[in-house]
Amino acid sequence: MIEFGSKKTVLDHSIQWWNPGKTSQWQKDGIDLVMGKREGYYFYDMEGKRLMDVHLNGGTYNLGHRNPEIIATLKEALDEFDIGNHHFPAMTRARLSEKLSQSTPDSLHYSILSAGGSEAIDVALKCARYATKRKKIVSIINGYHGHTGLAVSLGNERYSRLFLSEGDPSEFIHVPFNDLDEMEQALRNEDVACVIIETIPATYGFPMPERGYLSAVKRLCERFGTLYIADEVQTGLMRTGKLWGIEHYGVEPDILVTSKGFSGGIYPIAATVVSKQAGNWMNEDGFAHISTFGGSELGCVVAMKVLEISQRKEVQQNVDFVARYLRTGLETIKKQHPDFFVGIRQLGVVMGLEFNHPQGAIYVMQELYKNGVWAIYSMLDNSVLQFKPGLLCDKEYCDELLSKCEASIKQAAKSVFSYS
Numbered sequence: 001m002i003e004f005g006s007k008k009t010v011l012d013h014s015i016q017w018w019n020p021g022k023t024s025q026w027q028k029d030g031i032d033l034v035m036g037k038r039e040g041y042y043f044y045d046m047e048g049k050r051l052m053d054v055h056l057n058g059g060t061y062n063l064g065h066r067n068p069e070i071i072a073t074l075k076e077a078l079d080e081f082d083i084g085n086h087h088f089p090a091m092t093r094a095r096l097s098e099k100l101s102q103s104t105p106d107s108l109h110y111s112i113l114s115a116g117g118s119e120a121i122d123v124a125l126k127c128a129r130y131a132t133k134r135k136k137i138v139s140i141i142n143g144y145h146g147h148t149g150l151a152v153s154l155g156n157e158r159y160s161r162l163f164l165s166e167g168d169p170s171e172f173i174h175v176p177f178n179d180l181d182e183m184e185q186a187l188r189n190e191d192v193a194c195v196i197i198e199t200i201p202a203t204y205g206f207p208m209p210e211r212g213y214l215s216a217v218k219r220l221c222e223r224f225g226t227l228y229i230a231d232e233v234q235t236g237l238m239r240t241g242k243l244w245g246i247e248h249y250g251v252e253p254d255i256l257v258t259s260k261g262f263s264g265g266i267y268p269i270a271a272t273v274v275s276k277q278a279g280n281w282m283n284e285d286g287f288a289h290i291s292t293f294g295g296s297e298l299g300c301v302v303a304m305k306v307l308e309i310s311q312r313k314e315v316q317q318n319v320d321f322v323a324r325y326l327r328t329g330l331e332t333i334k335k336q337h338p339d340f341f342v343g344i345r346q347l348g349v350v351m352g353l354e355f356n357h358p359q360g361a362i363y364v365m366q367e368l369y370k371n372g373v374w375a376i377y378s379m380l381d382n383s384v385l386q387f388k389p390g391l392l393c394d395k396e397y398c399d400e401l402l403s404k405c406e407a408s409i410k411q412a413a414k415s416v417f418s419y420s
Contacts (some may be wrong), residue, residue: 001059001408004046004259004285007034007045007047009298009381010034010046010091011027011034016129018313023264026413027276028146029362029365029366030366030369031365031366032045033045033051033062033369033374034046035106035134036048037080038053038065038066039064039065039073040054040064040065041054041061041064041065041068041389041390041392041393042065042351043065043172043374044213045411046353049372050100050372051369051372051373052344052372052374052397052400052401053374053384053390054064054373054375054387054388054389054390054401055375055388056261056313056375056389056390057260057265057377058233058239058388059093059201059233059234059239059259059260059261059388060264060265061127061261061265061390062237062238062239062260062261062262062310062390062391063261063264063265063306063310063391063392064265064308064392064406066265066266067264067265067266067309068121068154068306068307069305069309070264070266070302070306071266073301073302073305074266074267074298074301074302077297077298077301077302078298080243081297081298081301082297082298083293083296083297083298083299083319084296084297086290086291086293086294086295087290087293090295090297090300090306091297091301092297092301093113093295093300094305095167095300095304095390096111096113096295096300096304097111097113098270098272099304099307100273101273102255102306103243103311103379104244104273105244105246105247105251106252106254107236107252107253107254107257107275108253108254108255108256108273108274108275109274109275109276109279110273110274110276110279110282111271111272111273111274112127112271112274112279112289112294113269113270113271113272113291113294113295113299113300114259114267114269114270114271114272114291114294115269115270115291115293115294115299116146116259116268116270117142117146117233117259117260117270118145118146118147118148118151118152119146119148119291119294120148120151120257120259120270120272121145121146121148121151121154121196121231121233121257121272122146122148122150122151122227122303123272123289124196124255124257124272124274125150125151125193125194125196125229126150126289127192127227127255127272127278127281127375128193128194128227128254128255129279129280129415130278130281131193131227131254131275131277131278131280131281132193132194132224132225132226132282133359134191134192134193135171135193136170136171136172136173136174136193137150137153137171137173137192137193137194137195137196138153138173138176138183138186138187138191138194138195138196138226139154139172139173139174139175139195139196140174140176140193140197140198140201140204140416141156141174141175141176141177141199142155142156142157142179142201142202142204142380142381143155143156143174143177143196143197143203143205144159144198144201144202144204144380145196145231146200147159147252148167148312149297150219150386152165153165153166153167154167154172154173154196155203155413156203156380158272158379158380161290173192177197177204177207177209178207178209178210178213179199179253180213180216180217180220180304180400181400183195183217183220184220186226186409187220187221187223187224187226189228190224190225192224192226192227193227194221194226194227194228194229194254194255195217195220195221195226195227195228195229196229196231197214197217197228197229197230197231198231198233198234198235199214199230199232199235199240199244199245199246199249200234200240200245200345200347200350202233202234202350202386203379203380203387204377204378204380204381204386205344205354205380205381205383206258206347206351206378206386207251207345207352208345208346208347212241213249214246214249214251215249215251217251218251218253220253221254227254227255227275227278228251228253228254228255228256228379229253229254229256229257230244230245230251230255230256230257231257232245232246232256232257232258233257233258233259233260233270234245234260234311234350235347235350236256236258236261236262236415237258237261237262237306237307237310238244238310238311238315238316238348238391239261239319239348239349239388239391240347240348240349241316241319241320241323241348241349241351242348243310243311243345244256245347246349252362254274254275254277254278254290255272255273255274255275255278256272256273257270257271257272257273258270258271259271261276261306261310262300262303262306263299263303263306264302264303264305264306266302266329267296267298267299267302268296268299268343269291269295269296269299269300269302269303270294270398271303285385286325286352287386310391315391315392316334317351317392318391318392318393319348319396320348321395322344322349322389322391322393322398323348323349325395325398326349326351326389326402327344327346327348327402329346329398329405330353330405331407332352332387332400333402333405333406336406336410337409337410337413339352339356339413339417340355340357340360340409340412340413340416340417341353341355341356341413342355343352345384348391349388349389349391350388351386351388351389352378352384352385352386352387353384353385353387354382354383354384355383355384355412355416357416358382358383359377359380359382359383360383360385360412360416361377361381361382361383361384362377362382363375363412363416364377364385364409365385365411366412367407367408367409367411367412367415368404368408371402371404371407371408372404373404373405373408375387375388376389379407392396
């Protein structure tokens with residue numbers, strides 16, 4: 001067992017050698033956390049404080065921390081596989097790609113495998129540019145699609161400005177969410193390669209698509225020769241009550257991206273699932289995009305198990321139960337604090353809790369942390385708390401969570417109104 005020293009040592013070393021700004025900011029926010037033991041939907045601070053995890057690292061731990069089925073699958077795979085060699089066909093990559101084609105909308109066919117979500121988004125954009133022979137990309141104002149090369153230019157300038165990666169505004173076009181007029185204006189010149197939308201934009205605080213919005217965007221894309229990319233990194237894999245969030249809106253995308261929970265929280269892997277049109281470059285030059293760790297054979301075995309678990313009937317039924325049960329409990333808490341807790345944005349176990357203060361979710365996060373719950377505020381809207389319970393939570397867990405939420409929101413409301 002590796003010795004790490006005290007918690008203070010880890011924090012000091014993190015500031016000195018890892019990420020000083022991030023480490024210090026959490027300390028300022030009152031989150032004095034270094035993760036230690038983890039299991040199921042709980043994890044522990046290095047010094048033993050237990051936390052219920054309803055952040056799940058963006059859905060990475062949909063199936064819980066250290067899910068025993070996933071671990072057993074990986075251990076068995078280690079007897080035969082390693083990461084493999086990206087140059088050659090592989091049993092595991094072929095099988096996973098086949099399963100992805102079978103479990104995604106009929107419009108999709110090929111899978112391009114990556115090591116993480118940002119890389120998978122970059123691949124999606126390259127495929128769209130290849131297929132349309134256009135460069136322009138439309139994304140949502142305050143959207144978020146990762147931090148790598150092309151992906152970082154799609155989101156808020158907070159993440160791109162430091163690295164001089166804002167992108168040429170004539171090439172990277174940002175339009176308001178739920179605004180069809182602006183979307184049509186951006187597409188009407190028939191020079192846009194793709195529109196990319198998180199089905200429910202997470203970092204923006206989970207605003208819900210208005211009725212008919214996403215299907216209307218897809219029709220605009222078809223009308224103007226633009227591809228539709230569904231970013232399902234956080235909304236996919238049964239989080240919304242369907243395997244892919246986009247299924248709720250009757251949209252068959254040209255490209256779909258999955259990551260985070262695809263890994264089972266155990267082995268990094270992502271996939272860009274594309275139409276035959278968007279993936280035809282692989283018939284022209286299969287070496288045009290390569291990724292040494294993309295589609296690691298060990299990752300493929302894990303991802304197949306994740307897909308299998310996520311599609312079990314009892315898992316879907318449990319997601320429906322958890323979504324309804326927590327919504328009922330949260331509505332009761334909301335009635336107790338109508339001036340502070342003002343809304344619940346929800347589709348399945350994708351939830352955003354709205355507070356009537358520009359930094360209300362930060363106050364709530366801090367009180368939840370004190371009471372043993374880890375949830376995080378939306379980075380681009382600090383009034384909304386990202387509240388993301390897992391797929392396999394049981395009633396006992398939900399009852400404990402609601403009890404802690406009730407106490408925490410009460411204290412946060414008291415703090416907010418005492419300062420105002």
